[in-house]
Amino acid sequence: MSPQITDPFEIGGLSVPNRLYRAPLLECAGNGPDAVESLIRELEPAAEAGAGLLFQGATIVRREGGCAAPGMTRVHDPAFVAELERLTDAVHEHGSRIFVQLEHGGLRSMETWHAGYRAENPDLKQLAVSRPPRLLRLADRLGVLEYDPHVLSTAEVYELAADFGRAAERCVAAGYDGVHIAGANMGIVQQFLSPYYNRRDDEFGGSFTNRVRFLSTIHDEIRERAGDVPLVTKVPVETGSPPLIRRFLSERDAVEICRACEAMGYDAVVPVRGSVFWDMSLVRGEFPERAWADDRFRAGYEEAFGPRWRAVALANRIHARGFDFEPAWNAGLCEQVRERVSVPVLCEGGIRGPEIEPVLDSAADAVGMGRPFYAEPRLPARVLAGERAVCENCNNCTVPQAAGARGVCRTPNVLAKRGRLARRGAYER
Structure with missing residues (x-):
């Protein structure tokens, strides 16, 4: 009999009460005095509504640099991380589990693309593989x-991996049930894995074995510092890259990376399709017309992209045409991986409800949703009952984040549907 969404499962010996998880999202909480309360407001509703597992959005392991977007939370400061126990306690009170996702953006960081941030931090270089x-x-x-990159020396690569380990140690002490490595979305882990970015000639570059060594080193640092905590990583495919790109991670490469991760000791993998660039292959769906046209965000777009912000919007429109929404677009990849590994495979990307049963039947052990939580913070109450998310994949929630805005649904008809559901009591458990 095929597993059901309401069935429990295990990651690294940790029992998760059901197979629905909140995928990592940008919470825009930062590290200010209200950061922890902001994270509780963002994440607790998903737990209260029944999500078995929550992945907190990517947190940065260092004090400076590495943020891929405004408002990302850093976990370098022990005093701040200790306060996050209030968040983990709030999630645990509802019977859910919570993992922290650890990241460094490398060449994708704001010091590359955000004009205002570059102006404020003129001496801050990007870390480069x-x-x-x-x-x-x-x-x-x-x-x-x-670009004003600082190419990491071999010793600095080991030190960066140690920062992942130190961040994991702090987070586990604050009550997180596990650690999720941001191995995709063109962050620095993907840059180590990808032959497009990784042209190193030391033990972290060249061969397949060497390119996955950074993930192995992160694993070892976390195990040494945080113990036998459940450990998950995303694994990227770069088949969405433009035709002129000749060196990229194929589906076969991703399957082999997942096998290598299992051999290293990772407890679950999340295979995802994407590109060598930060583009619409990651958030498939419509061009976010409403978001780009909203005058409330114009100053933020100008600060982020400079006077060329309209050209960025045009490029976004053109690229969106090549990546229409596709339900469960990672399911085929996950199925290939699941045939070759024995650890749990987690599937996200285009999961909205009807896809859950076939994905759990053949492709994955658990399914995750991301953007739909911006529209319905208490979404699990409906999905676990077999209903579909109201998200229309318009992406009006994501683009304003470049301007420092929160990730929330801004599409009137979607919000109207949510309102009607709320009045009917659909989000009550």
Whole structure:
């Protein structure tokens, strides 16, 4: 008999009460005096409504640099992380589990693409696996991006991995049930894995074995410092890359990375499709017309992208045409991985409700939703009862985050549907 969404399962010996999880999202909480309360407001409703597992959105392991978007939370400060026990306690009170996701953006960080942030931090260099690829150097010369990279030495790679370990140790002490490594979305872990970015000639570059060594080193640092905590990583495929890109991670590469992660000691994997660039292959769906046209965010767009912000919007429109919404777009990849590994495989990307049963039948051990939580913070109450998310994949929730805005649904008809459901008591357990 196929598993049901309401069935429990295990990750690294940790029992999770059901197979629905909140995928990592940008909570925009930062590290200010209200950060912990903001995270509780963002995450507790999902637990209260019945999500078995919550992945807190990507948190940055260092004091400076590495943020891929405004408002990301850092977990370098022991005093701040200790306060996060209030968040983990709130989640546990409802019987859910919570993992922290650890990240460093590398070349995708704000010090590359955010004009205002670069102006405020002129001496802050991007951490790079290797010299930026030729196409990105061209973007630098044209003024689209700005690169002043610091290519990590071998010793600095080990030190960065140690920062992941130290962050995990602090978070586990604050009550997190597990650790999720942000291995995709073009962050620095993906940059180590990808032959497009990784042109190193030391033990962290060149061969497949060497390119996955950074993930292995992170694993070892976390095990040494945080113990036998459940450990999950995303694993990327770069098949959404433009045709002119010749070196990228194939589906076969991703399957082999997942097998390597199991051999290293990771307790679950999350295979995801994407590109070598931060683009619409990650958030498939409609061009976010409403978000780009909203005058409330214009100043933020200008600060982020400079006077060329309209050109960025045009590029977004063009690229959206190549990545229409596809239900459960990672399911086929997950199925390939599941045939080759024995650890749990988690599937996210385009899960909205009707896809859950077939995905759990053949492709994955648990399913996750991300953007739908912006529209319905208490979404699990309906999904666990077999209903569909109201999200229309319009992406009006995501683009304003570049301007420092919160990730919330801004589409009137979706909000109206949520209101009608709330009045009927659909979000009560």
